[in-house]
Structures are given as C-alpha cells and as structure tokens.
Amino acid sequence: MLNLMKICSAMSKRLVSLRSFTTCEGHRPSLVHKRSLDILHDPWFNKGTAFSMTERDRLDLRGLLPPNVMSSQQQIERFMADLKRLEVQARDGPSDPNALAKWRILNRLHDRNETMYYKVLIDKIEEYAPIVYTPTVGLVCQNYSGLFRRPRGMYFSAADCGEMMSMVYNWPSDQVDMIVVTDGSRILGLGDLGVQGIGIAIGKLDLYVAAAGINPQRVLPVMIDVGTNNEKLLKDPLYLGLQQHRLDGEEYLVVVDEFMESVFTRWPNAIVQFEDFQSKWAFKLLQRYRNTYRMFNDDVQGTAGVAIAGLLGAVRAQGRPMIDFPKMKIVVAGAGSAGIGVLNAARKTMARMLGNTEVAFESARSQFWVVDAHGLITEARESIDADARPFARKVNEVSRQGLKEGASLAEVVRQVKPDVLLGLSAVGGLFSKEVLEALKDSTSTRPAIFPMSNPTANAECTPKEAFSIVGDNIIFGSGSPFPDVDLGNGRIGHCNQANNMFLFPGIGLGTLLSGSRMVSDGMLQAAAERLAAYMTDEEVANGVIYPSISRIRDITKEVAVAVVKEAIEEDLAEGYRDMDARELKKLDQEEITNFVKNNMWSPEYPTLIYKND
Numbered sequence: 001m002l003n004l005m006k007i008c009s010a011m012s013k014r015l016v017s018l019r020s021f022t023t024c025e026g027h028r029p030s031l032v033h034k035r036s037l038d039i040l041h042d043p044w045f046n047k048g049t050a051f052s053m054t055e056r057d058r059l060d061l062r063g064l065l066p067p068n069v070m071s072s073q074q075q076i077e078r079f080m081a082d083l084k085r086l087e088v089q090a091r092d093g094p095s096d097p098n099a100l101a102k103w104r105i106l107n108r109l110h111d112r113n114e115t116m117y118y119k120v121l122i123d124k125i126e127e128y129a130p131i132v133y134t135p136t137v138g139l140v141c142q143n144y145s146g147l148f149r150r151p152r153g154m155y156f157s158a159a160d161c162g163e164m165m166s167m168v169y170n171w172p173s174d175q176v177d178m179i180v181v182t183d184g185s186r187i188l189g190l191g192d193l194g195v196q197g198i199g200i201a202i203g204k205l206d207l208y209v210a211a212a213g214i215n216p217q218r219v220l221p222v223m224i225d226v227g228t229n230n231e232k233l234l235k236d237p238l239y240l241g242l243q244q245h246r247l248d249g250e251e252y253l254v255v256v257d258e259f260m261e262s263v264f265t266r267w268p269n270a271i272v273q274f275e276d277f278q279s280k281w282a283f284k285l286l287q288r289y290r291n292t293y294r295m296f297n298d299d300v301q302g303t304a305g306v307a308i309a310g311l312l313g314a315v316r317a318q319g320r321p322m323i324d325f326p327k328m329k330i331v332v333a334g335a336g337s338a339g340i341g342v343l344n345a346a347r348k349t350m351a352r353m354l355g356n357t358e359v360a361f362e363s364a365r366s367q368f369w370v371v372d373a374h375g376l377i378t379e380a381r382e383s384i385d386a387d388a389r390p391f392a393r394k395v396n397e398v399s400r401q402g403l404k405e406g407a408s409l410a411e412v413v414r415q416v417k418p419d420v421l422l423g424l425s426a427v428g429g430l431f432s433k434e435v436l437e438a439l440k441d442s443t444s445t446r447p448a449i450f451p452m453s454n455p456t457a458n459a460e461c462t463p464k465e466a467f468s469i470v471g472d473n474i475i476f477g478s479g480s481p482f483p484d485v486d487l488g489n490g491r492i493g494h495c496n497q498a499n500n501m502f503l504f505p506g507i508g509l510g511t512l513l514s515g516s517r518m519v520s521d522g523m524l525q526a527a528a529e530r531l532a533a534y535m536t537d538e539e540v541a542n543g544v545i546y547p548s549i550s551r552i553r554d555i556t557k558e559v560a561v562a563v564v565k566e567a568i569e570e571d572l573a574e575g576y577r578d579m580d581a582r583e584l585k586k587l588d589q590e591e592i593t594n595f596v597k598n599n600m601w602s603p604e605y606p607t608l609i610y611k612n613d
C-alpha cells in the first residue's frame with residue numbers, strides 16, 4: 001500500500017512537472033461532439049485508416065473503414081506511393097510538368113485529413129512548398145475556377161456591405177489567430193486574378209501552419225472580392241467572382257474598412273496579413289490600419305526584411321565588415337509595393353549604421369538607382385509616384401554619371417557598376433544578356449544578383465544565366481526556387497531563395513505570442529536582423545546567404561523569438577493565454593525560445609473522446 005502511494009505521489013509529481021513544461025498541443029485529448037461519418041468527413045478530426053479499434057468502437061466508426069488499422073507512417077507511405085506514381089503519368093504545369101497534378105492530390109488530402117496533410121508538408125517541405133506555395137500556387141490561382149472543389153476560407157464581396165459583421169459568425173471557429181487577406185489585384189507577377197487570388201491566401205497560411213506551427217483550426221484565408229479589371233475573367237462564364245470592374249476610391253475603402261472592423265470584432269486577437277494588393281492600395285491600407293489593428297503587409301514589409309537580410313549577407317560574402325553596407329551601390333528594377341518597401345527599409349538601415357541622423361538619412365539616398373517601366377527615375381520625371389519620389393535621382397547628379405531621366409536598365413548598370421542588382425519588376429528576363437554583361441564591370445569583388453519576381457517565368461533571370469554571364473564569383477538569390485548550378489570541377493553555384501516566406505511566418509507567430517497590439521518597425525527590423533545573422537560565416541563565404549527551405553521551421557522559430565523579445569523591449573507585449581505581460585517580461589532568451597517552441601502546433605493525432613452536449 002505504502003509502495004502504491006509512493007508510486008502515485010511520484011506519478012502526480014511527474015504529471016505536475018509535465019504540465020508545467022509540456023504545452024505541446026498535439027498530445028492533449030480532443031473533445032469531439034460528432035460521431036460516425038460526421039467525423040470522417042471532418043478534416044480536423046479525421047484520421048482515416050489510422051483510427052484504432054477502440055476509437056472506432058467509441059466513435060461508431062466500426063464497419064465504415066477497412067479493417068486494417070494503419071499507423072500514420074504507413075498512411076504517409078501509401079500516400080507518397082500514389083503521388084510518385086502520378087509523376088510518371090500526368091503532364092501539366094510549367095517548370096514541373098506534374099505540378100498541378102501534385103497540387104490536386106495534396107489539396108484532396110487537405111480536405112480529408114488536415115493532420116496528415118501538414119505532416120506530409122512538414123516532412124517533405126523542400127519538395128512540396130513549391131507545390132502549395134510559390135511557384136505552383138500562381139498556376140493554381142490562374143486555373144482556380146477549374147480547380148475549385150471544396151470551399152476553403154471566407155469570401156467578402158462588395159455585395160456584402162452592411163452584412164459583414166454578422167457574416168463573420170458563419171465561420172465555424174471561435175478562435176482565429178492568423179488571417180491572410182487579398183483582393184486578388186496583383187497575384188505574384190501575374191496581375192489581376194480577381195477572386196481566384198484566394199489561392200495565394202491559402203498557400204501563405206499553409207506555410208503559417210507548416211513553418212510557424214499556427215494551429216490549422218485557427219487560420220482563415222480571406223478574399224475581398226471588389227470585382228476585377230481582368231477582361232478575360234470578366235468575359236468567362238465560369239468565373240467564380242463578381243463580374244464587374246473593381247471598385248475604387250471611397251467605395252473600395254468602405255468594403256475593406258467594414259471587413260477589418262468585422263473580423264476584429266469577432267476575433268480581437270487575430271493578426272491580419274495583407275497579401276498581393278496592387279501597390280496603389282498596399283501602401284494606403286498599411287498606413288490606414290497599422291496603428292489601429294494587428295496587421296502588416298507582407299509584400300511591403302516582409303519582402304523588405306528578407307531583402308535587407310540578403311543585402312547584409314552579400315556584404316558578408318564579399319568579406320567586408322557590416323559597416324560597409326552604407327557604401328553599397330544598389331540598382332533596383334521595379335518601384336511597386338515590393339521595390340519601394342525594400343528601398344525604404346534599406347535606406348533606413350544604412351542611415352542607422354551611419355548614426356541615425358537626418359544627414360545620414362539624406363546621404364543614404366544616393367546609394368540607390370531606381371528603374372521602373374519608364375526607365376531611371378529622376379526628379380526630371382513629370383509625374384512621379386509619391387512613394388517613389390524620395391528615390392528620384394537629382395538630374396545634375398546622374399548627368400555626372402552619364403545618365404539621364406528614363407535611362408535603360410542596361411545603361412544604368414553600365415554607368416553605375418553596382419554592387420547589387422535587385423529585381424522586383426515582375427518582368428521575366430529583364431536582366432537580359434546585355435544587362436548581365438554590363439554587371440561584369442561591377443566594382444564589387446562579388447556582385448549580388450537578386451531576381452526576386454515570382455513566379456518562375458517572371459524571374460528577371462535564371463541562376464544559369466547569371467553564373468554563366470557574370471561569372472562564378474557572384475551571390476545569387478531568386479524569389480522562386482531554382483536548382484543550384486553546376487560550375488564544373490565539383491563546384492556549385494548556389495541558388496538562394498530570396499522569398500518573404502523566411503520572415504512572414506515568424507513575424508506572425510512572434511506577434512501572436514507576444515500579444516503585441518501592433519506590428520512595429522522595431523519588431524520587423526528584429527525579424528530581418530535575426531534572418532541576416534542566421535547563416536554561419538562558412539555558409540556565407542560559400543554564397544549561402546539564406547537558409548534552405550528544409551530549415552524553415554527552425555528559422556521561423558528564431559525569427560518569432562526575436563519578434564517577441566523586441567515587443568517586450570518596446571513595452572508592446574500584452575501576453576498570450578497563461579503568459580501575461582508581467583510573466584513575459586521575466587523570461588530570459590532560453591525561456592522565450594521554449595515558450596515559442598511549446599506553442600508551435602505539430603501534426604500529431606490527438607486521442608479523441610466523445611462528448612455529448
């Protein structure tokens with residue numbers, strides 16, 4: 001008896017200690033209010049052939065499944081065998097001929113069994129991120145009307161004005177942590193895809209689950225359908241969205257304002273990521289909401305951070321000290337939401353390094369040359385976009401360099417001999433042979449080339465073109481994934497993926513767990529700096545300036561830790577669940593890391609228990 005009491009007391013102590021250290025969500029039993037087929041049709045609870053016999057009895061599933069109980073590993077193997085079989089049968093998609101077929105199969109798995117879907121995605125992230133995310137997600141959006149099967153996410157249209165506050169209650173989940181919203185007006189470099197742009201919100205949230213461990217029951221993809229200016233879609237009888245031209249001006253703002261008010265009324269702790277809004281609205285909406293709501297714009301702010309990390313990586317790769325960054329000459333092709341976001345952030349970073357004075361900020365401006373669809377932007381241009389104006393070059397300054405208003409990209413590269421050539425233009429092949437030849441005269445020992453536009457066909461150049469024309473000793477980073485280049489003699493030209501996927505999941509997770517009411521500039525800067533410092537000196541010397549996608553869960557955790565720390569330091573952190581602001585402030589670096597790790601969802605089947613109420 002005494003022994004039994006000792007064992008019980010030891011066990012209860014162990015339970016208490018387990019409770020205080022293990023908050024991993026996957027291990028808790030889940031209460032389920034359904035039985036039978038309702039469970040099998042519910043992707044949140046469905047385990048398919050992995051339901052144990054006792055669970056099948058308890059949940060009235062016996063006879064509804066083949067008798068053999070499979071382990072989750074066996075399920076994955078069966079699924080993988082099917083997926084691989086298809087690779088030799090199907091033919092569609094551009095860079096990967098089977099890409100769309102793979103997406104279809106993965107999407108069906110997503111509909112049937114969320115846990116298994118995310119297990120596949122996490123275990124094989126390198127292979128399937130390019131399918132559920134960039135570049136295939138672009139193809140999916142283009143073909144969405146044909147691919148649409150089961151709805152996923154919410155659609156708010158201009159026709160719903162006045163109704164949104166009640167509509168948000170149609171979503172089945174009382175808790176929503178992450179919302180990704182688009183209006184479909186600039187999907188990757190593919191232009192206005194209208195309602196079909198929902199695919200981009202779904203793809204981004206897939207990475208939120210896979211990389212940041214946001215619970216898939218608490219994500220919400222959203223499409224705000226205010227019409228489309230894509231004439232082809234407007235004429236297509238099968239188009240799923242509103243067949244009208246886009247609302248603009250006040251009419252547009254009324255819709256987005258109502259959406260924001262409605263989602264934050266129901267889910268005050270949610271974070272809203274704006275994605276793929278045309279530049280014209282991207283900046284305006286960011287300014288309009290960023291001090292009131294927990295939101296950020298991924299294309300403006302996420303991209304800026306990823307580019308800063310890449311630019312600092314390029315300085316390191318040249319063997320120069322970081323303080324040399326403000327001396328870099330940078331040519332940017334593209335002055336849209338992404339290009340201007342990068343320019344603003346790079347200028348601020350340079351100014352900070354130079355002492356953060358007004359003089360430093362002013363002088364940093366002269367490190368950039370911006371080329372858009374009309375060529376080099378100078379003050380001589382008749383109408384300059386307000387967001388691009390701070391980067392318009394002075395006429396006398398550029399004339400000393402042999403350049404003038406509207407000079408071509410090749411001329412600019414030839415005259416400036418930049419350290420970095422960065423593309424966010426959405427124009428495939430813009431870094432032509434002529435442009436890359438001109439870059440051979442760069443004054444840098446190791447010029448950096450960043451064709452960041454997506455998807456693959458919109459990349460300004462391929463790594464093969466860059467390495468073969470400019471030379472082996474370059475740094476290369478593209479928005480879409482490309483294979484490394486064989487340089488011969490066992491040497492590899494490394495192709496980095498310079499994509500905002502290395503930041504947005506960590507920014508979202510860090511904001512959520514800190515409970516910060518806003519996403520501050522400091523939090524974004526901390527995220528970028530963490531990414532910049534992530535690679536070792538040896539990796540950087542080998543031209544590896546971003547992690548491989550197989551490490552995305554780790555870098556995301558690290559970025560989230562940096563964001564939480566910064567939110568605490570700025571006194572913005574209000575806490576998350578049991579961890580209130582005061583507790584949060586007491587945590588050291590290791591404890592913050594554990595806090596983040598323990599709150600990341602993993603795809604493991606919980607034991608299900610029936611509860612009737």
Ligand SMILES: NC(=O)c1ccc[n+]([C@@H]2O[C@H](COP(=O)([O-])OP(=O)(O)OC[C@H]3O[C@@H](n4cnc5c(N)ncnc54)[C@H](O)[C@@H]3O)[C@@H](O)[C@H]2O)c1
Nearest residue numbers: 188189279334335336337338372373425453454479499500
């Ligand atoms: N890698 C990433 O993480 C990442 C992040 C955000 C955006 N992007 C990509 O960047 C691209 C642009 O996005 P955006 O939101 O800024 O688009 P946008 O339409 O707002 O801007 C495009 C810009 O490119 C300019 N441009 C067009 N033709 C040009 C030419 N021939 N030469 C030079 N400039 C030219 C336009 O004038 C405009 O300033 C897209 O392809 C998008 O997928 C990549």
Ligand SMILES: O=C(O)C[C@H](O)C(=O)O
Nearest residue numbers: 134188276299454499500
């Ligand atoms: O979606 C991506 O792959 C990156 C970026 O947000 C883009 O718009 O291209």
Ligand SMILES: [Mg+2]
Nearest residue numbers: 275276298299
């Ligand atoms: Mg985007």
